[in-house]
Amino acid sequence: MFEPRSYLQKLTDPWVYPRFLQLAAQSKDPVERLQWVVTYFIAGFHRALRQFQKPFNPILGETWQATAADGSRIFLEQISHHPPISAFQLLGPHGAYTFCGQSQPSVSYKTNAIKTSARGFRVIDFADGGRVEVHFPSYTLKGLLYTSAPRGELAGTAEFIDAANGLHAVVEFGPVEGARSSVLQRPDAFSGTIYLQQPRTPVERQASGGVPDSGWVMPTAGDKAKRSTSSFSSIGSMMRTGLGGLGLRSKSSPAVAEEAGVRDVVASCTGNWLSHLDWGHDRWWTLLEEAAVEWEPVPHPLPSDCRYxxxxxxxxxxxxxxxxxxxxxxxxxxxxxxxxxxxxxxxx
Known part of the structure; x- marks a missing residue:
């Protein structure tokens, strides 16, 4: 039931379409940037379910380093035994962006299925100071018994938040209600919306009883300067500090409750994570036309590298x-x- 890889290696399987993050980094339009970020993750989700063999649980202190042909570098370290927590730091070429966070797998079992979700946090910081927080959906493996072959599905929602610009993207997985296309009626379909949160005035907030603070705080330039993104020299200490080390005061989502203001729809998408993604009438990603990069282990890793x-x-x-x-x-x-x-x- 095992594959000869560490969970640290498997974590990187979906993150192989860096072209989309490069386009996000180049965009000056916050809505377009968020669209590219959503596209990046949707395009990679299928690769987490390419095969169902179990990777090996990392040993505390275990690491993995790899690079991609576009110049991206990734560093991973197992920073906790119980609960199991893996820290990662993906550096885009020429400092265009940094994707970092922690992953704590949570698994629940049913008679004929396994559901897994990755707790923790994930944030993308762009060179111009922009930031997007990422929340993943859950994965479900069905048909493990009494069937000829199991199948994998995504369930729940994925969320992407640009708090500085008041943008919140929500992607729901499952058949798209009212869709005519058979591809959008399948369990592997999805639909998503980007909202612009229009905050209420103080008078409106007082009349409605107000809402609790979301806990999201954008770091200052000084906070960002304190975070080295060059190598493993910072990943262990930074990840052990959790959200506090990233300028976040809470582990809760920064998404503001809907009653906090009026939400305007600024973009919508539909698609199937096994085939394509459309923003409006434009096709932004097609599975069979997009080449994935491969993560190549560095030639001279740390002694703690999982390959040893x-x-x-x-x-x-x-x-x-x-x-x-x-x-x-x-x-x-x-x-x-x-x-x-x-x-x-x-x-x-």
């Missing part, structure tokens, strides 16, 4: 028994280390 794991190497070589023995040895050592940290008053 004995269990992964053994499984990749086809020696399942040796892989099992090595996997158990690593897990026993990690449990022993956790006991020592707990006895010494540490954490992790």
């Amino acid at each position: 794991r004995e269990d992964l190497a053994a499984l990749a070589a086809g020696d399942v028994k040796a892989a099992q023995v090595a996997k158990e040895a690593l897990e026993q050592r990690q449990r022993a280390d956790a006991k020592l940290r707990k006895a010494g008053g540490g954490s992790g």
Whole structure:
């Protein structure tokens, strides 16, 4: 049931269409920028479900470094054992953007299905100071028993927030209500809307009882200067500080409640994450026409790189028994280390 990869490696599977983030970075129109960001993630979702074998759980302190042909670099580190938390930092070419965050997988089981969602936070910072916060939908694997083949689906919603410009994109997964196209009637269809939040005046807020603060705070230039994005030198400490290290005061979404003001629709999209995405009448992404980049491991990684794991190497070589023995040895050592940290008053 295992594939010879670490969860750190699998995390990067959907992030292989950097052309869209480059276009987002170049755009001066906040709405268009958000459209490109949404397109980037929608285009990659299918790659998370290319195959259903389970990756290996990362060992605390495990890392992975890779680059892409366009000049992008990515750094990942397992920063917590229980709960399992993976930190990542994707640097765009020439500093055009930085995509970073934490991923904490949450899994629930049913008789014939597994549902998984990635808790944590994800933000894209652009060179001109723009920022978009990203919230993923959940993945569901159905038909694990009593069927010829399982299938993967996306469920719930994805959200993308540009708080500085009052923009909030919501993408809902599932058949599009009222759609005539058979492709949009499928479970893998989606529809989305970008709203412009028009805040109420103080008088209106007082009359309605007001709304709680969203907790979203844009960092100052000084805050951004404190965050190094060059290498692993900052990723561990930055990610351990969580949202606070990114200028956020709360783990809650910065999306303002609908009753906080009037929401104007500024753009809408429909599509199918297995085929295409349309903004209005324009096609922005077609699966069969878009080339994905490949993440290439750096030639001289840190000693903590996952490629040095004995269990992964053994499984990749086809020696399942040796892989099992090595996997158990690593897990026993990690449990022993956790006991020592707990006895010494540490954490992790």
